[in-house]
Amino acid sequence: MFADLFSDFYQFADVFAFLILSAAGLAIIFGMMGVINLAHGEFIMCGVYVTSAVYHAGLPLPLAQACGAIVAGLIGMLLEVTIIRPLYSRPLDSLLVTWGISLVATQGTLIALGSTFPGIDTPGHSFSVGEYSFSSYRMVLFAASLCVLGFVYVLFMRTRFGVHARATMQNPGMAQALGVRKGFIYALSFGIGTGLAGLCGALYAPTMNLIPTMGASFLVEAFVTVVVGGANVLLGTGPAAIALGAIRAGLNAWYGQVVGEIGLLIAVVLIIRVLPDGFSGWLTRRTS
Amino acid sequence: MVNLLNGPQTLGRGRAFWSAAAAVLAIALVYPLFVDSYDVGSSAYFLCWVFMALGLCLMWGYNGMMSFGQTFFFGVGGYGYGVIEINLGVAHGGAMASLVATLVVTAVAAASLGYFMIYGRIGGMFFGIVTFAVTLALAFFLNQTAGPEWHIGAARLNGFNGMQGMDPLTLPWFGGDIDLEGTAFYYFVLVLLVAVYLLLRLLVNSRFGNVLVAIREDPLRAELLGYDVRRYSLVTFVIGSVLGGLSGALYCSWGQFISPSSVGLPAAAMPVVWVAFSGRSDVTATLIGTLLLIAGFQALTIYSEQWALILMGVLLAGTVLIAPDGLIVSLANVVVRRRARNRTVLRPSLQER
16 A cells, blocks of 8 residues: 555656756746746756766766756856847747757757767666665655755745846846846856756766757756746746646556656646646735 | 738739749749759759748748747648548549648647637747647657557558658549649649748738737737737638648658658757748748758758758857848848838939928
């Protein structure tokens, strides 16, 4: 009985971690900054590749994963300063430009590194509950997703940088007039977003086949989580991942992966139909 | 009629434009006499894609609906044609009936998807994201239909490897059907393209088109003026998506093959690149730019598909950053402005006043 319950929880936790980790960076870039970053998947791919390259150069895995996140963050900051900056008032154009970047990044990686890249063996052992056996690394991912949620909340709600960042997103002109360095805040926020994307890639690097088009497999889940979460990402992303995770895990268990994937998207369309402002809009209305 | 063709929502009017257009059409008509049938076949292949771009131009450029779903409907059209044709057979005009049936299926699919999005007030960027997600889901679904259990009637979907075995289109004619292959197919697609282009010009310059542009500029104001914004948008979405389906069905008839890679990434990016590069706000610019880009892309693909895709990405990002209206539209505007200036120079009396 307990084993069955734990098995259900394990499958839910697996999907939940995937949704949170892939959506966290996008929640900042898309949800807060309003840039529709279709190159999000490529930042995740960047995290995966850097992690694998550093790991095979001989560093221990956690250090390699940190490198993956940091490199993705730095590339993101560079991109923000050079290309994204003029596009804040033109969200649909940001979508087109980042899609162009995504095409270049995917195909460039394909040319430079070939269609496969050496992967990493999944660390950790399996543990068993009742007659089922589970991978302990998946539990690490679940814990990491909770840490990322906590980190984003503390960073944006409890630090001076967070106050400045939220003020800048809300009213850049006024924030600047009050002495906030707007350009610095934008670049750093974007870098944190892409860094979290890189972290997602770094954490999933030991569980996946490394191919240059792998970013696309994260992209849709990331976007639907943020969209269902709604405008206030700090409030909405968590509940959105819980709801979508439950739907996806249930469908996966009963009907298989394909129904899970397609059912998730149908659920998203239905949720947006009922709650146009996402979960955060609904929660705000309920509490105010 | 003529006034509608030359209306305010389209670039290119007056005698010079229509003479040039007639000349281009004449060249396109006699062109198969001078080259071998392989080149005619690949030109027909280029033309097949243009319908999809024109559909996106109508939705995005005239009504402001950024749809990533053109390859979704391309897939519905391609697979639809294949499935219906294989089950119906080619005799007694079966292939042409399949094409018509496919367009009906695409229209129904577009109407149901569009109803949920447009009547659900999924607007702006969310529209793009939802159509994007649906497109990737279809590609994902088709990719795993490899087993023999995935069939519709006699047609096997064949997963990643794609579906084949359908017959090309035939035109029912007195005294035997005409096989639309090679040069005949080229003429068929060319006539279809000219018809669709002229009809679109009529449409966007009509009262309907004016309402579409009003919705693009300010949906709330259009609604307050008494127009049912959602109904207009839904009709536009269906027309644009059916053009995507037409591209898919023609492509499937041309190569007698359709695979999930025509639906998913990076194929889904292509219509957006064509239309954004050409200038989404005008059908003529989209027509010209799309043909140029497809021809260029094909020429490059012979050497390296990756580099061709990289160039597409750079073109997309570059156009949006440097010429947000699209390259062809920007060029056309420069020409129009220069001609206007020349005219004032020719008539100095205007300046003296």
